[in-house]
Amino acid sequence: MxxxxxxxxxxxxxxxxxxxxxxxxxxxxxxxxxxxxxxxxxxxxxxxxxxxxxxxxxxxxxxxxxxPAPAAANDDSKFITVKSPIIGTFYRKPAPDKPNFVEVGTTINSGDTVCVIEAMKLFNEIESEVSGKIVKVLVDDSSPVEFDQPLFLVDPS
Incomplete structure (x- = not known):
């Protein structure tokens, strides 16, 4: 290497x-x-x-x-982070030919599906626990994610 x-x-x-x-x-x-x-x-x-x-x-x-610059961390402090509840592969859409669950700027409510995480050939829908507006998607589509890894930033206001 x-x-x-x-x-x-x-x-x-x-x-x-x-x-x-x-x-x-x-x-x-x-x-x-x-x-x-x-x-x-x-x-x-x-x-x-x-x-x-x-x-x-x-x-x-x-x-x-x-x-990351410290200023960027301070800007993100007013946002709520949606985190991965499991280890697996992150997908932004339910199927390759379907649209993404959420985009930056999408308003979500508690209980709305924001992504799917595949773990051991099972596709788990991840629901938001907060209401607000998606500010940033922190993970690329089809990327591996860890438990408690930040997935989205949500502006609750």
Whole structure:
């Protein structure tokens, strides 16, 4: 795995909203942790098996400067976040040939379906627990989502 692939992985994890991702392959282990301040990546690469007296594993930390501006966080504080209740794949529409459940600017009521999350071949309709106007869609269509990951920002006013 080269540095470009690692950087792309860091950016993907930062955008996904996941708090921690671990990736283990035959000769490399990568752990990416995201927080409110920074994204931290630890890469542990084992020495090749052919060398019997290998030095200790190499540990590298890469701090990714891709963090949201504090001003943007303050603007979002007046909005309510609709979060994923389960792990699965996020879909904005009920079928490929159907329109999206909601768009930015759509007014929703409590109980309205805002998306579908597929988990173990079951499609679960996710209903809004709040009423308001959709301000931002935080997840791309057909993307994996984690439990409690923010999906939408809703303006309750």
């Amino acid at each position: 080269d540095i470009k692939e690692i950087q792309n992985l860091i950016k993907f994890v930062a955008k996904s909203g996941a708090s921690e991702v671990k990736l283990e392959m035959e000769d490399i282990k990568i752990t990416i942790r995201t927080g409110s301040e920074k994204t931290e990546t630890t890469i542990v690469q084992a020495a090749p098996i052919a060398q019997p007296a290998a030095p200790a594993p190499i540990t590298t930390q890469i701090i990714d400067p891709v963090t």
